[in-house]
Amino acid sequence: MSAASSETEQSRAIVEAMFAAANNGDVEGVLSFLADDVTVIEPLFMPFGKTYHGKDEFLGLAQVLPKYLDVSSITVHHTIADGDRVAACVGITDVAAGKLTQFIEQFTIKDGKIVENRVFYHDAGSLIDMPKVV
Numbered sequence: 361m362s363a364a365s366s367e368t369e370q371s372r373a374i375v376e377a378m379f380a381a382a383n384n385g386d387v388e389g390v391l392s393f394l395a396d397d398v399t400v401i402e403p404l405f406m407p408f409g410k411t412y413h414g415k416d417e418f419l420g421l422a423q424v425l426p427k428y429l430d431v432s433s434i435t436v437h438h439t440i441a442d443g444d445r446v447a448a449c450v451g452i453t454d455v456a457a458g459k460l461t462q463f464i465e466q467f468t469i470k471d472g473k474i475v476e477n478r479v480f481y482h483d484a485g486s487l488i489d490m491p492k493v494v
Contacts, residue, residue, distance in 0.1 A: 361493065367443050367444060368441045368442055368443055368471050368473070369441070370381070370469075371441050371443065371444055371445065371446050371451075372439055372441035372446055373444040373470040374446075374467075374469055374472065374473075374474065375393075375441075375448055375467050375469075375474070376436070376439060376441060377389075377393060378390055378393040378394075378474065379448065379450075380433065381393070382431070382434060383432075383434055385432075386395070387419075387422065390422075391415055391418075391419075393473065393474055394415055394418060394473060395470065395471075395472050395473035395474060395475045396414065396415060396454070397413065397414055397478070398413075398414065398415060398418055398474055398475060398476070398477070399411060399412070399413055399476045399479075400412040400417075400418055400421060400476075400477045400479075401476070401477070401478040401479065402421070402445070402479050403480075403481060406481070407428060408421060408424050408425065408428065413439055415460055418451055426455075426456060427455065428456070429452045429454055429461065430431070430452065430453040430454070430456060431452070431453055433451075433452050433453040434450065434451075434452050435451045435452070436449070436450055437449040437450065437451060439494065442468060444468055444469045444494065445466065445468055445469075445474050446466075446467045446469065447464050447465070447466050447467075448464065448465045448467070449454065449462075449464055450464070450465055450492050461481070462481070462482045463479055463480055463481040463482055464479075464480045465477055465478070465480075466478045466479075466480065
């Protein structure tokens with residue numbers, strides 16, 4: 361296996377393991393895959409849209425999301441990985457309408473940890489009509 365392929369597969373494994381922990385409700389497990397200075401970028405048009413810095417702000421986001429999204433319904437349809445970058449095509453049910461919200465999460469991995477997570481919504485459904493919380 362080449363070094364690039366190895367990095368690609370390691371990056372994919374980190375993201376898939378993080379989602380597995382999230383689906384099991386394992387907050388500590390999720391945090392173990394994040395760098396201490398992780399950055400999560402949610403688009404500003406979302407009710408929880410802003411840039412979150414560090415694990416503490418990530419935990420704040422994690423406390424807000426269940427008001428909008430059924431976090432027990434996360435489905436990772438597939439991942440695409442290249443070196444230190446992974447894109448996950450994800451679906452999750454919105455709480456207000458019970459409809460599928462679809463998005464891509466782009467992850468950057470460094471030293472075995474997620475350092476950035478940028479979210480791109482395809483269909484934000486009823487979420488864009490919800491009041492902002494941040």
